[in-house]
Amino acid sequence: MNKNAPRIKTGLDTLWDKRPECLKGRRLGLLANPASITSQFEHAKDVIAQRFPGQICALFSPQHGFFAEKQDNMIESGHFRAPDLNIPVFSLYSETRIPTTDMFDPIDTLVIDIQDVGTRVYTFIYTISYCLEMAAKLGRSVVVLDRPNPVGGLQIEGNILEEDYSSFVGRYPIPMRHGMTVGEITAYINSTQKIDCDLTVIPMQGWTRDMYWQDTGLTWIPPSPNLPTPLSAMVYPGQVIFEGTNLSEGRGTTLPFEQFGAPYLDIHTLKQRVQGRLEGIVLRPVCFQPTSGKWRNQTCQGVHIHVTDRRKYKPYLYSLILLQEIMKAHPNGFQFKAPPYEYEFERLPMDLILGSRKLRENLEGRNDPLELEKTWQASLQQFKQESQNFYIYGF
Template sequence: MFQHEIEDAVTNHVKTGLERFIKDPPSELNEARLGLLMNQASIDPQYRYACDRIAERFPGQLVALFSPQHGFWGEEQANMIESDHSLSGPLNIPVHSLYSETRRPTKEMLAEIDFLIVDLQDVGTRVYTFIWTLLECMKACAEHGVHVLVLDRPNPLGGEIAEGPMLQSEYVSFVGGAEIPLRHGLTIGEFAKWMNKSKSINAELTIVPMQGWNRSMFFQETNLPWAVPSPNMPRLETAIVYPGQVLLEGTNLSEGRGTTQPFELCGAPWLNAEEFCQEVSRIEHPGFVLRPIRFRPTFDKWKDQACEGVSIHVTDPQAARSVMLTVSIIEAACRLAPNDFQWLAPPYEYETVLPPIDILFGNSDLRTELKSAKRLDEPALNNLVELDTAAWWNSVSESLLY
């Protein structure tokens, strides 16, 4: 894309916290030593990296970078595939990996800086670990007297819809560090504000909000560029199905890793695609169209084996409820192939005791309810994913920025 085309494409867009920060930074940052938590999706509308913009705006003050799961460049796959600490070639400053032997900044890392700036593109799902890396940063910064400054970005799923279930406290892990729904409806700035108060972290916290974003907006309405925030989140449609489809990581169903459509495809070698699609579709799933499909993953589950299953097409993002869809998918697979379907055993994301499906779902109900091959009707499935949305929004109301 030529430069003038880029400029034309971004004349009418939501202003991210990064843009507003660069234009009008807080005066307290004058001569402060700065750290920045980001990855390769931390870009401005002209596709420039946050680290380059901040280094240019504050010459000599950006002294350290920090990276979340998947690494600074988003190279690493999921589930305990750690990233090494490194050096940023262009800036010649350290890159501290917060998905390594530590998932919290150490005292030595924070001794280098006065402010930790956070600019990450979250995807609005409890299981996505970026918000828990932020939480660990806030705790460490509160302990060591470092100011946290969060540059807000859109929740790609909008800010009006939440989907359950709520995480129960006994299932807290690195894919769920607090009692929130699977799809939470918060921006990363709102999450930081709420966590800081509700968990009594008491970090010195500043949030730079967006301009022009409202809660009804899905990402495509922001006119911002989509950069892949992690290896298996290539498209906005992926983010829309992810709150539900990530549950497949607790099963032996392929969630489409090893294909060009992760989370938008799912299946296994022991399913019949037509029968499976028909069973999942016996309950209406507004906002989605399913079709039977065959695919062959090149890595991860069922590598190099032909799988049959379903392809998920998002037809109406506002109507789509992926958690209910995926619970229907798991129920059908469990019932149609009771001798082949399995719940995976730990470890999963540093949890070595609890079943992965339990920490993903937030409780053990899904696993225990599907022990038999008996068909669950729609009310029973709805009961599994039920969320008291009024209570959730009431609990976070004072932290909403938009």
């Protein structure tokens, strides 16, 4: 037995081992990006081309492009032809975020092999939802090749998105950290939103809900440029909120989301204000100069988040605490980011990220985040009970 073999098999690995009947004889499309690989580093498009010769007719890409080369939000990727397969590659983050009927004309079944990161604001699951809607409308089927939730399947955290703050960074009433695999949440959306697409999920083998990415034995391939490591994915459910502020969330550095800061930030005051309140992490003072994005080429005072105990770490709550303390300490330096943000030109980006204007206003009003967390526990438990109906994997 190979001691270095991954502990689990992804849906793509399963497809490689055994061709599913639902794909035989069908004209196939594939929604994928660089993270769509087997444990042996074979890309999904090549696997499907080998296992189903002549059947793959179109490729589709989510935000950041088919090669995940686009850095930030509202940076579109174009359509092109794949030279090796001589088939079209349709960008679903271009002049449209919604697939057109023309894009679906070449296919009978859309295969989806996308690495999600378990966080409400990550746009891949909404690209999938639009594909489900178009497939249902046109009578096409969808097959999802499942992949791990890199931040585990046990911890669920955050307020439920309010309907008035639905956007491309949150279409549905789910919490910030949803605790589902991409296959599970696709099935959840398909059912609860009454899309009723003909959907099949090809499950993983060996994955259990207590696993983080580091437990899988799989190699991490960044699903987008600013989630370069499993650690960046671990802090992302909280640190993403700093996208809605004038603080650098670490884009344009080697540690996106793991570190944050601004030229005006007083690190020592911040550490004193949160001392003893943030379990499972250490905040290490740093200075950095982003090469792009906010505060480009300017020295930012900030902190690097080191996770020491993932069981105690609550990324969303802790980032809300950090945000509020920065707002208190820097009333003249701190600002919320103005629109546009993900094609929303009127609503405040922070409200879209939090899924609630009221939560943002409560933070501004200096209401304790620990007390605010209590107010969403009932709705969070309701989501947890409903979402468990779509769990494929045990505890």
